[in-house]
Amino acid sequence: MTDELGEDGQPRPGIDTTVPHSARIWNYWLGGKDNYPVDRQAGEQTIAVLPEIVDIARASRQFLVRVVRYLAAEAGIRQFLDVGAGLPTVNNTHEVAQLAAPESKVVYVDNDPLVLVYARALLTSSPEGATDYIEADARDVDTILERAAATLDFSKPAAVTMLGILPFIGDDDEAKAIVTRLFAALPAGSYLAITHSTSEVSGERVIEAVRQWNAVAPAPYTLRSPEQIAAFFTGLELIEPGMVSCPEWRPEPPDAGRVQRMDEFCALGRK
Ligand SMILES: C[S@@+](CC[C@H](N)C(=O)[O-])C[C@H]1O[C@@H](n2cnc3c(N)ncnc32)[C@H](O)[C@@H]1O
Numbered sequence: 408m409t410d411e412l413g414e415d416g417q418p419r420p421g422i423d424t425t426v427p428h429s430a431r432i433w434n435y436w437l438g439g440k441d442n443y444p445v446d447r448q449a450g451e452q453t454i455a456v457l458p459e460i461v462d463i464a465r466a467s468r469q470f471l472v473r474v475v476r477y478l479a480a481e482a483g484i485r486q487f488l489d490v491g492a493g494l495p496t497v498n499n500t501h502e503v504a505q506l507a508a509p510e511s512k513v514v515y516v517d518n519d520p521l522v523l524v525y526a527r528a529l530l531t532s533s534p535e536g537a538t539d540y541i542e543a544d545a546r547d548v549d550t551i552l553e554r555a556a557a558t559l560d561f562s563k564p565a566a567v568t569m570l571g572i573l574p575f576i577g578d579d580d581e582a583k584a585i586v587t588r589l590f591a592a593l594p595a596g597s598y599l600a601i602t603h604s605t606s607e608v609s610g611e612r613v614i615e616a617v618r619q620w621n622a623v624a625p626a627p628y629t630l631r632s633p634e635q636i637a638a639f640f641t642g643l644e645l646i647e648p649g650m651v652s653c654p655e656w657r658p659e660p661p662d663a664g665r666v667q668r669m670d671e672f673c674a675l676g677r678k
Pocket residue numbers: 429430433467468471490491492493494516517518519522543544545546569570571572575626
């Protein structure tokens with residue numbers, strides 16, 4: 408990693424390599440290289456309790472690919488607001504969307520300074536489309552909507568993707584208010600995609616992994632039940648197959664025949 412260093416060779420402001428960061432730990436589980444020893448240590452601690460976390464991270468990313476492809480190729484969506492974008496990896500939202508529809512516009516949002524440093528890789532749009540990056544906390548809905556409006560036309564349907572971010576908003580009412588306010592800005596025909604961790608499948612092991620995570624990570628992590636996750640979609644029509652474990656959402660070959668349930672649930676709703 409070199410991009411996190413400024414021109415003077417010093418770490419850029421805002422990048423703290425002494426505390427683990429969720430985006431970098433997630434990157435570690437996904438097999439990426441944009442992480443520090445402190446992140447790998449925290450990531451390994453989770454793996455020791457919950458070895459399937461690596462499969463969970465990858466299944467969640469594979470859901471991103473399937474849902475964005477569905478939205479662009481089948482639902483005709485051309486605008487995406489990806490809140491909690493994460494560090495760039497393979498198959499970023501704009502790459503999947505623009506493969507299906509090159510004119511797709513994607514605005515990424517994240518509050519981790521390291522994601523901003525790497526945002527260049529999220530800004531490699533097709534010539535026909537556009538991408539932008541907003542460094543903001545998801546709680547700052549007004550800023551997000553105002554800045555996203557420079558790229559996205561909120562008079563036309565769009566998709567909001569909140570993949571893996573809502574567990575970081577522990578208060579149910581606050582999380583619901585963020586989703587509701589973001590989605591209220593969008594017209595009928597818009598979509599909301601969410602992935603969220605549960606303890607539905609692995610029970611106490613997930614709860615213990617989260618307990619250990621919360622002892623070292625600065626942003627506490629909250630598990631929710633499928634019913635609590637479904638509450639984010641109140642008033643929306645859930646697209647088939649509804650609220651399911653990520654690998655069960657419209658699986659594709661070669662996985663279609665051997666889908667394994669795991670503690671990352673997802674759904675896609677339509678206004
Ligand atoms: C588990 S990662 C998921 C990344 C990507 N969406 C994916 O599905 O692969 C969660 C991301 O949410 C970001 N995040 C957490 N809390 C946030 C907040 N309050 N505001 C904005 N981003 C946040 C983290 O920095 C991290 O990049």
